Amino acid sequence: MILTVQDLSIARGGVRVLEGVSFSIAAGQALVLRGPNGIGKTTLLRTVAGLQPALDGRIEAAPDALAYVGHSDGIKSTLSVTENLNFWAQVFGKSDISLALTAFELEPLADRPAGLLSAGQKRRLGLARLLVTGRKLWLLDEPTVSLDATAVAMFAAAIRSHLAGGGAALMATHIDLGLDEAEVLDLGPMRAKTPVSDAFDEDFL
């Protein structure tokens, strides 16, 4: 298994949102988190990514297996598209960004400062970053926000080839990516019944 989550309880803003969350993801597998707004999908992804502690339960993953793409793009606006990708490649000890440029059709934008990209183009750059991490498990929070139909298809193709190469993905998305191989985890039954109050993650704003 690339990721195993067992009996996890998580909170946001001191309020328990989900409890008893258990699932595992193997190589080649994609799992889509489903549930209404506010149920705790972002909180779950952040917890699995190690950005906040769990209240209870276990998360098992190889320490260098994860790459997280959340709501904020983490793109450096004064650097060009190529420079951004090179920067991330360096961080992850990789050198080749050509696949990332091609997969998200960023070649025509390669020299443009990222700050001048449109919202959808920025998103494509944010997702292209995944391809230079070399990480096995992609954690994706609403990855298709701002993407048009063509870019959604690019993203779906990137996921497919990642899975085919032995990678895996855990994602929150409201749209159907047309990934037949993806499994769905409905978080509805895991909604917390016993809210607790503490303030350990008040920096989560």
Ligand SMILES: Nc1ncnc2c1ncn2[C@@H]1O[C@H](COP(=O)(O)OP(=O)(O)OP(=O)(O)O)[C@@H](O)[C@H]1O
């Ligand atoms: N600082 C905070 N203090 C208290 N509650 C918060 C705080 N931030 C978020 N919440 C609540 O925590 C719950 C979980 O939020 P989360 O973003 O994980 O949900 P989500 O399933 O990702 O939602 P969406 O589909 O809208 O993105 C929500 O009900 C939200 O209102």
